[in-house]
Amino acid sequence: MSNDFERVIRNILRDIEVELTDEFDRNFERQAFFTQAWQRRKSPTRPGGLILVDTGGLRRSIYSVRKDSSIVFRSDHPAAAIHNEGGEIKVTERMKRFFWHKYYEATGSFGRKKDGTRRNDKRTIQLSTEAEFWKFMALMKVGRTIKIPQRKFIGTSPEVEATVREIIEENITEYFKIDFDINEK
Structure with missing residues (x-):
């Protein structure tokens, strides 16, 4: 039973990693942190261009680190903190x-x-x-x-929490469904 539980946790973390990596990347396309729009640029450079996307380095710098039963999303880009938090x-x-x-x-x-x-x-x-x-x-x-206004692109939000909750529920439901099907045979 312990191996099954560990497998479910690994699946949950993998699914969260994939889904949230995609969502954080989509924030650059949305020009928003999910539904919270980023403040427009005052500078006339790159009119019509995407906010926070010049070379794409900041966007590509997002990565995740998985440890036993947790996952952390990070960016090592030098401008990441000032843009994500403002200041x-x-x-x-x-x-x-x-x-x-x-x-x-x-x-x-x-x-x-x-x-x-x-x-x-x-x-x-x-x-x-x-x-x-x-x-x-x-x-x-x-x-x-x-x-520098805050233009959050990575972090917690109601949308992140809802995504995590949905992934956990799907994986647990699938686990018990598989377990139930095996017991019926």
């Missing part, structure tokens, strides 16, 4: 250099007419807005704080 970061000299780099990168990409003036096409207008954003960021004083 403030202080502007550093290094950040300012990065902002200036992004500004020069954006301004160098402007479409130009033959006479050297900027084109007035959609891409150039977008780049102009993006360049202004990076210039604003680069001109911030060292030590000033930037508020």
